[in-house]
Amino acid sequence: MIVPDRPATAAHVAVHYDELDLAYRRMWGDHVHHGYWRSGKETPQEAAAALAVLVEEHLALRPGHRVCDIGCGYGATAAAILGRHDVTIVGLTLSAAQQRIADGRAPGFAWLLRDWLGNGLERASFDRAYAIESSEHMTDKGRFFTEARRILRPGGRLVVCAWLEGPHVTPWQVRHLLLPICREGRLPSMGSREDYVDLAARAGFVLTGYQDISRQVRRTWLLCLMRLMKGLAIDRDIRRLALSRATRSRDFMFSLPRLLIASRTGAMRYGVFQWEAR
Template identity: 55%
Template sequence: MGAIVPEVSQNAVAVADHYDEFDPIYRRVWGEHVHHGLWTTGRESPVEAVEALVDAVGDRLNLLPGQLCVDIGCGYGSTARRLALTRGVRVTGLTLSAEQARYAAAHPAPDVDIQVRDWLANGLPDASANAAWAIESSEHMVDKSAFFAEAHRVLLPGGRLVVCAWLAGTDARGWKVRHLLEPICREGRLPSMGTREEYEAMALAAGFAVTNYEDVSRRVARTWPICAGRLIKALLTDRQTRRLALGARNRNAFLGIPRLILAYRTGAMRYGIFTFSKAGENGALRGGQPRN
């Protein structure tokens, strides 16, 4: 199966508009981390779960104090701030959203620089970063092959890239595509949704080695029932949220929440964490064998 492409094409302008318009709702419903939570015991709070996903990314990157890192699609800068604090790294974060960058500027942190910039035209120097990550931002890239090519260009030899991605189930067909995946892409401003196999093929074509892959769908899926409950409560109790949601240009995005819940339950959609490595100076690769 090829990548899922929405009937109405999406671009970086549409992505920025989506996040700028829904900025207050995102922070009220889910907080500063605009990504899934990762549950291990099931007893973690949502805040603990979203931080666990960030820590899982940091672990896979093997970050060392003083390293230079890039957060591709950094949102409000919360991941960058947490990894700068806990791992002692320096982070440049890029976002398309002026509202997200404005929030980040109001919450500065040492060794964190958040900029409004398109990753596909990032302007960063060649071989300038030890590590990079993209937590649920590759889905918004119009050209995913260029996303990987830019990551390979910006990373130093021996560098690592971790990608947390919404993925189409390899065997998704028929109604799962028509009624779940295609509308999720359209409503969520995703130019396309790839499969695990497509991501790995694009990374390999860009020069990376695949050192690890883990499907954590079951551990992240409860994010959406929690979001649904919080959104319903906010709509019922807060007039400002209700007015913004009902009058928003992007209001059809809310339809994606029940679709996402069903997409995970049916296996139409998966959530994967990839670790990619760039060859070192001598051609050697860091890391071990891929995990299935």
């Protein structure tokens, strides 16, 4: 587990997404997650939507299912799922800026402005749950899984897409790539595949599937870097956000080259987990 010397708190994560809301939406859109290039010919928008479809496939949804979106962002993934399935979804986010967009996103979608680690949801009240690139922001990853197990019914399914520490990372990669990525991205820690499997098993989950899709998603960071450079050149709002000392989260905008290198060298991997609640 990669843990920076001053781990981020939930409040830091909320500030990060509130401050960079404009940049996220202008540079990437409503899906605040990686793109997934199945064929390599998808547009960035199609690739972002494809990752949501991949999660949907792992969830194996049935009519009437109650689903929890852990870290729902702007609600785009939930809205896409609701457009194809007769289910209901409850989403949680720390960001008031994201909540304003998610509010009223789609019939059957309800949002909560709430920390997942203090979610207050009823025990065994959901059939499915998913977390797309939100577990990284949890201050206690063990509790992330125990809360997921608590709200799921026995036999329920949890699907998690996560940035992961790669196998056999070097001390240089840890010091110059992964630790700064954690600090700049407001990640309290970055776990490995083995960390996630172990923590989930302790919480009462059985691993039923895993995909490493690092190669299919890594184009995301090159696109983000290109869009940032373009934004700095022609978008006054992006330039002001990036250059203002008042923007506490601006360091993440300049961490994109680091993320690109980490994803291309294997220091950072991207995994899709599927678990069943015992």
